[in-house]
Amino acid sequence: MSSAVRAAFERANLRVIERNWLSANQIIFHDSDREGSVVDTGYIKHRDMTLALVREALQGRHLKRIINTHLHADHCGGNALLSRTYQAEIFLPIASYNAAQRWDPLAEDFASVAQRCERFVPNHGLIPGSHILLGARKWEVHSAPGHDPNSIILFEPIEKILISADALWENGFGIIFPEIDSQSGFSEQAAILDQIEQLSPLIVIPGHGKVFCNVDHALESARSRLSALAADPAKHARHSLKALLQFLMLELESTTRQALITRLEHARLITNICAIMQIPQTQAVEWAIDSLVNGGHLNQYEDQISVA
Numbered sequence: 001m002s003s004a005v006r007a008a009f010e011r012a013n014l015r016v017i018e019r020n021w022l023s024a025n026q027i028i029f030h031d032s033d034r035e036g037s038v039v040d041t042g043y044i045k046h047r048d049m050t051l052a053l054v055r056e057a058l059q060g061r062h063l064k065r066i067i068n069t070h071l072h073a074d075h076c077g078g079n080a081l082l083s084r085t086y087q088a089e090i091f092l093p094i095a096s097y098n099a100a101q102r103w104d105p106l107a108e109d110f111a112s113v114a115q116r117c118e119r120f121v122p123n124h125g126l127i128p129g130s131h132i133l134l135g136a137r138k139w140e141v142h143s144a145p146g147h148d149p150n151s152i153i154l155f156e157p158i159e160k161i162l163i164s165a166d167a168l169w170e171n172g173f174g175i176i177f178p179e180i181d182s183q184s185g186f187s188e189q190a191a192i193l194d195q196i197e198q199l200s201p202l203i204v205i206p207g208h209g210k211v212f213c214n215v216d217h218a219l220e221s222a223r224s225r226l227s228a229l230a231a232d233p234a235k236h237a238r239h240s241l242k243a244l245l246q247f248l249m250l251e252l253e254s255t256t257r258q259a260l261i262t263r264l265e266h267a268r269l270i271t272n273i274c275a276i277m278q279i280p281q282t283q284a285v286e287w288a289i290d291s292l293v294n295g296g297h298l299n300q301y302e303d304q305i306s307v308a
Contacts (some may be wrong), residue, residue, distance in 0.1 A: 001211060005203055008159040013135030014206055017055045022046065022250040023264075024075045024207045027163060028057040029135035037065040037134055039154070039163055040207065041078030044116050045251050050078040051085060067132070068092040069098060069144075069165035070151035072174075073110050074247070075207065079095075079120035091132070095150035112268040113244050115251075118295055126152055139163075146189030147174035155199050162201035169193050170204075170212040172225050175240045176248030178232065180272050186230040237276035241288045244270065246297055254306035261285050 009015065017026040023042030030036050036058045042050040054063065063086035068076050071092060078119035082088055092100060099105040112115050126132065132181040137156045144153040147166040154163040166174030167189070178185030197219055206217065207212050212218060229236040248260070255263075261282055264270045274284040289305060292298040301307045 002213070005070055005211060005213065008161060008203060012137050012156060012159050012161060013063045014161075016211055017053050017057060018210055019046070019208070020250075021208055022074060022247065023050065023077070023301050024165075025205065025209075026050065026054060026057075027205055028054060029066065030059070030061060031133070032061075034061055035064040036061040037067060038063060038082065039067045039134075040069055040075040040165075041082055042065060043074045043251070044077035044118055047078040047081045047118075051081055054082065055080075063088045066090045067126070067133060067134075067154075068096075069153065069163065069207065070148040071096045071106060071109075072148060072166075073115040073117045075165070076120070077117050080118040089123040090120060091124045092122050092150045093150045094127045097122055097125040108268075111266075113270065114248055114263055114267040128152060135213055142195065144192045144195075145178075146176060146185055146192045149178055149183065149185070149188070153196075155201065157199075160200065160202040162196065162199060162204045164196065164201075164204050164206050166207040166220055168196055168204060169206045169209050170214075170218050171221060172208075173222050174207070175243055176229070176236065177269070179236060180240055180269055180276065182272070182274060186226065190223070190230075193219055193226070202298055234277055237273045238288075241270070241277070241284060242291055244273075245285065245288045246292055249292075249305070249307050252258060254304060256303045257286070257289060257305060260289070260301070260305070 013030040015028040019025050023046040024040045027039040037052055066079055066082055066088050072224040079090055103119050126141050128141050130141050131138040139156050142153050144151045144167045151165055153165055153167055176185035176189055201215055203213055264285055274281040277284055293300045297308055299308050
């Protein structure tokens with residue numbers, strides 16, 4: 001991280017905890033000498049680690065607020081533990097508020113990709129077009145459909161810092177989930193890339209990966225990738241299957257082929273993906289496993305597969 005980026009973060013009273021592909025990054029704000037906030041909380045498997053990292057980054061402050069950019073399991077899996085520990089209030093996109101209150105719709109979403117999340121209770125909905133005070137600055141709340149139809153991104157216009165969630169990474173963006181759920185997503189992703197360009201951020205904090213400043217290059221790369229995926233939905237489906245399988249393996253660490261196939265058997269979006277690929281589900285999962293093994297992402301010994 002450059003000295004200019006560190007200085008901007010200091011002025012905005014924020015810290016970034018870079019995680020991995022199982023747990024999203026956390027952004028910690030020092031709202032005052034006594035209180036702080038966190039954006040996104042990682043996956044349930046890492047919740048104890050998330051608590052320890054957040055506690056350290058708060059530097060003795062009380063965690064008052066948890067903010068979620070969207071409700072995928074890798075971004076909200078630590079909500080319940082952090083909320084219990086600190087009695088912190090949970091803020092999430094207003095479009096997801098009712099589903100989170102009822103929980104069953106969210107639980108079905110997690111199950112549709114064979115992922116887990118502990119139930120949490122939201123307190124506030126974040127409305128696109130509004131502002132939220134985090135650290136020393138007002139952050140704009142922007143709708144960011146594409147990867148997730150209800151996602152938001154946060155933008156601070158003085159330092160021009162963007163919390164982009166999974167709408168933009170340094171090398172791409174997240175799976176366009178609506179497109180594997182019989183909804184429109186490619187055009188929405190194109191629109192959010194245009195919106196990010198209009199915001200003209202100088203610094204981007206992505207949902208996964210390192211902080212970056214070469215935003216023009218990231219947008220060019222993202223648009224090129226999006227164009228290729230939109231032109232070939234089966235390509236997007238193949239990429240999605242491998243990404244979701246690799247995510248599951250990061251949680252399991254080691255399992256057998258048959259156990260993995262069985263676990264995915266009733267995952268609705270996996271079934272949708274295989275239908276788009278026009279390949280029977282067992283055969284498609286076998287193909288994805290082989291692709292990840294051949295690519296060096298998984299190891300295989302007899303029937304046992306594990307994370308490389």
